Structures are given as C-alpha cells and as structure tokens.
Amino acid sequence: MSDTLTKLTYQTFQQSKNYFGLAHKILSTRLMNLISPSENKATPIPSEILLKLQGRLNNLLEVDWQDAQNDVYPESLLFDNPWEDFFKYYPMIWFDLPQIWERAKQKNYQEFSREINIEGYPSYYVQNFHHQTNGYLSDLSANMYDLQVEILFGGSADAMRRRILAPLKESLKVFTDVPPTQRRVLDVACGTGRTLKAIRNTLPQASLYGTDLSPAYLRKANELLSQIPGELPQLLQANAEELPYLDNYFHAVTSVFLFHELPGVARQNVINECFRVTKPGGVFIICDSIQMSDSPEFEPMMHNFYETFHEPYYRHYMTDNLVERLEKAGFENIETQVHFVSKYLIAHKSV
Numbered sequence: 001m002s003d004t005l006t007k008l009t010y011q012t013f014q015q016s017k018n019y020f021g022l023a024h025k026i027l028s029t030r031l032m033n034l035i036s037p038s039e040n041k042a043t044p045i046p047s048e049i050l051l052k053l054q055g056r057l058n059n060l061l062e063v064d065w066q067d068a069q070n071d072v073y074p075e076s077l078l079f080d081n082p083w084e085d086f087f088k089y090y091p092m093i094w095f096d097l098p099q100i101w102e103r104a105k106q107k108n109y110q111e112f113s114r115e116i117n118i119e120g121y122p123s124y125y126v127q128n129f130h131h132q133t134n135g136y137l138s139d140l141s142a143n144m145y146d147l148q149v150e151i152l153f154g155g156s157a158d159a160m161r162r163r164i165l166a167p168l169k170e171s172l173k174v175f176t177d178v179p180p181t182q183r184r185v186l187d188v189a190c191g192t193g194r195t196l197k198a199i200r201n202t203l204p205q206a207s208l209y210g211t212d213l214s215p216a217y218l219r220k221a222n223e224l225l226s227q228i229p230g231e232l233p234q235l236l237q238a239n240a241e242e243l244p245y246l247d248n249y250f251h252a253v254t255s256v257f258l259f260h261e262l263p264g265v266a267r268q269n270v271i272n273e274c275f276r277v278t279k280p281g282g283v284f285i286i287c288d289s290i291q292m293s294d295s296p297e298f299e300p301m302m303h304n305f306y307e308t309f310h311e312p313y314y315r316h317y318m319t320d321n322l323v324e325r326l327e328k329a330g331f332e333n334i335e336t337q338v339h340f341v342s343k344y345l346i347a348h349k350s351v
C-alpha cells in the first residue's frame with residue numbers, strides 16, 4: 001500500500017473509533033437517563049473547546065504517523081487493536097452498566113464482591129475507580145478495561161501511550177556501551193500491558209519489566225505479552241511506592257495513566273522510588289492527564305472527569321506540581337510535552 005493510502009486508512013480508522021466512542025457515550029447516557037436517572041453534574045462543553053479538542057486529536061494522530069515513518073516504531077503498531085477483546089467483552093460493558101449507574105447513584109465507591117480479596121492493598125486503592133465493578137481487582141474488570149479506556153478517549157489511548165516511545169528511544173542512546181539486550185526498562189503500573197507491548201515493538205531486544213498492584217491486570221498483561229515472540233517481560237505484583245528492585249537498576253522507567261489515581265503523598269513516594277531504581281544517566285517518563293497549568297481552557301472537561309467518573313484524587317492532581325515533585329526526588333533536565341488530553345514529563349537522573 002502506498003504511504004498516502006496507509007495514512008488515509010489510519011486516519012479514517014481512528015476517526016471511526018472516535019465516532020464509535022462518541023456514539024457509545026451518547027447512547028449509554030440516554031439509556032441511563034431513561035432507566036436510572038440521576039442528577040447531572042456534568043458542565044456542558046462549549047463548541048469552541050470541542051473544536052480545539054478535535055484539533056489536538058488530529059495533531060496527535062499526525063505525530064503518531066510521523067513517529068512510525070521515522071522508524072521510532074513499526075507502522076503495524078498503528079493498526080494494533082484489541083479486536084478479540086472487543087468482540088468478546090464489548091457486550092459485557094453494556095451488561096455491567098446498570099450496576100455502575102446504581103453504584104454511582106448510591107455513591108458507593110468502595111463496593112467489592114465477597115470473593116474479591118481486598119486485604120493488604122493501600123486504602124486509597126480499594127476504590128471503584130471509574131465506578132468499575134470490583135475496581136481493579138477482578139478478571140472481568142481487567143478484560144473490559146482496555147475497551148473502556150478506548151471508548152473514553154475515542155480510540156486514541158494507544159496513540160497517547162506511544163508518545164513515550166520517541167523520548168524513551170532517544171534517552172537510551174546515552175548508554176552506548178550497553179548492548180541492546182542488556183538495557184532494562186520498567187513500566188510502573190503496567191495494567192493490562194499495552195504500554196509494554198508498544199515498548200517491546202520499539203525495543204525488540206531490551207529486557208522489559210512491569211509492575212502493578214492488581215493480580216488480575218497482571219494476568220491479562222501476561223496473556224497479551226506472551227503472544228509476542230522474543231523475551232517475555234518480567235511481571236511482578238508490587239506497590240509502586242515500594243518497588244522490589246535494586247537501586248540504580250533500570251536504564252529507563254515509564255509510567256502511564258497512574259499519577260491521577262494516587263493521592264499526593266503516594267504520588268511523591270512513587271516518584272522517589274522511580275528515582276531510586278533509575279540508573280544515573282537514565283530517564284523516567286510519565287504520561288498522564290493534562291493539568292490546569294498546561295491546558296486551562298480544558299478545565300470544564302477536567303471538572304466533568306472527576307464529577308462523573310469516580311476519580312477521587314483527580315481534583316488534587318489537576319493542580320499538582322509534578323515538575324516540583326520530580327525535582328524534589330532528584331530528577332533534572334525535565335521536559336514537558338502535551339498531546340491531545342495527555343501530558344508527558346521526561347525527567348533525567350544525572351550521571
């Protein structure tokens with residue numbers, strides 16, 4: 001296929017996912033208003049903001065396309081979608097909705113089934129984030145998670161995750177004396193493994209590691225990552241506040257969509273731990289939601305996010321100074337980028 005045709009296919013496909021996400025949200029909101037009406041806390045989004053948002057999405061897709069053209073990662077990654085999960089679990093998302101509406105209406109934010117073991121987790125974690133049934137602690141939640149995130153971001157979640165790949169690849173160049181097979185990369189709070197999959201495609205020879213608190217999400221990550229030929233990333237259940245690794249062990253550490261789900265103190269603890277395990281000369285890359293400091297015009301959307309989803313720490317996150325936190329831990333030379341509704345902090349540990 002010619003480049004122009006491939007690009008058009010990619011853009012059209014992404015746009016269809018965006019429309020699909022929008023249609024799902026409209027339909028599910030109408031259904032909720034019909035079956036289980038509740039107080040609407042969402043602020044209407046002005047049309048000029050929606051236009052700006054569309055512009056940002058188009059820019060994200062352009063950068064994604066360009067990075068593939070520049071061989072940061074293979075073009076095939078642009079078309080990597082969890083199809084099997086979509087056909088298997090999309091109906092489950094609809095079946096789960098009435099429970100979600102009821103929990104949201106009753107303001108039940110820490111509701112877990114009896115068979116779910118909630119012992120030993122930090123209390124801030126034992127939550128129905130996004131009103132999810134059994135929070136992050138069931139296999140069904142892990143199976144539906146990627147689809148839910150795709151719907152939320154109109155099919156652009158992976159394109160946002162991929163924005164860590166160019167700075168990651170670039171930063172590893174300082175380790176000229178370390179063979180590619182001996183470069184170690186850790187993804188903190190790896191969830192279902194989609195970021196690790198993208199990293200594996202970008203750095204086929206590197207030693208990859210992933211940690212998360214959820215055994216169910218790690219099982220799902222293992223299922224996804226074991227389909228890829230080559231060395232299997234090492235997955236470990238661990239609290240990111242106490243990483244089970246030696247000091248100065250990793251050439252790079254990444255973390256995607258974690259920080260907005262942590263209270264301030266835990267946010268600092270995780271950053272301190274990431275500093276501890278990063279090698280001098282190494283990099284720590286965060287991808288998370290935009291904040292007020294970089295995107296004040298999107299305040300109504302950020303407001304809607306914590307009002308309508310259960311995101312107990314997001315309001316604090318919106319104005320938290322992550323650069324200050326990174327510097328406090330010891331990181332230097334911190335670069336910030338924004339793509340669509342995500343921001344990126346690329347922080348270095350000096351030699």
Ligand SMILES: C[S@@+](CC[C@H](N)C(=O)[O-])C[C@H]1O[C@@H](n2cnc3c(N)ncnc32)[C@H](O)[C@@H]1O
Binds near residue numbers: 161
């Ligand atoms: C929004 S999800 C992001 C998952 C994944 N990084 C992604 O890109 O989809 C947040 C993840 O953080 C994990 N998590 C939350 N608090 C954690 C902690 N203190 N230590 C380790 N993992 C944590 C959750 O289990 C969940 O998998």
